[in-house]
Amino acid sequence: MKKLIAGVVLGVGLVAMAHGAGDSQAGEQNAAVCAGCHGQGGAKPIMGVYPKLSGLGEKYLYNQLVAIKEGERVIPEMTGLLGSMSDQDLQDLAAYFNEQDMVVSQADPKLADKGAALYRGGNMATGVPACAGCHNPRGNGNEPAGYPALGGQNAEYVTKQLKAYREGARSTGANAAIMMDVASKLTDAEIEAVSSYISGLN
Structure with missing residues (x-):
């Protein structure tokens, strides 16, 4: 018993x-x-x-x-x-x-291909890993690891956060070191493209 x-x-x-x-x-x-x-x-x-x-x-x-x-x-x-x-x-x-349900935004069609390539495959030439590795190919995140779901998030917000990681302005949290390293290798154009792609990802 x-x-x-x-x-x-x-x-x-x-x-x-x-x-x-x-x-x-x-x-x-x-x-x-x-x-x-x-x-x-x-x-x-x-x-x-x-x-x-x-x-x-x-x-x-x-x-x-x-x-x-x-x-x-x-x-x-x-x-x-x-x-x-x-x-x-x-x-x-x-x-x-x-x-609550995520309301998906609309990605910029002009940036979709570049954003998708970065999100799914990263940039081997500069050492940028694929976002999908931690955040899921569909943008659903990884709950046990505490990695957020990104699919549908506002592009402007994602851009702001990636730049904050790159500049060291956002440096707290268990996964901050990973994101700071990733963001440090991203150009402004890459950030714009992947942020737009994420906004329409579902």
Whole structure:
């Protein structure tokens, strides 16, 4: 009997780990303040430089919220917004936004081929790895690793983040070193092309 109970407890624990620790219904209640910039459900930001939060991956979202709250990732527009939220509140927000559908944007047809080549194959000549290796060929990300889903993200936001990694302005988080290395090898034209491609990826 003890083995059975232990097995059930372990099973429930593994399911909780697999699906994250957040309660999306509770997260919805706290998400109202986010809608002003990121849109309802985090799917339609009011400006292209603001990220879509919908469907990015619960682990990634939670890690970013913690980094912002603790001041490791500085976003002036979010100053003080997370200060009164508990760790559980942040987990709930991450769960809520992760469950929302990503609204895919439209890639620039003129940049599609170049962007696709970079995303899927990288640039061997300059040592740029394929984005698809970490972020999935369809842009769905890698939840266990905490790599965000990129497909459909605003091109302007992706461009801003890649340049921030390249310049060292965004340097926090478990995967920052990887992204800083990748971005350091990208030209402005490559960033523009791959960002546009990502915006239409689904």
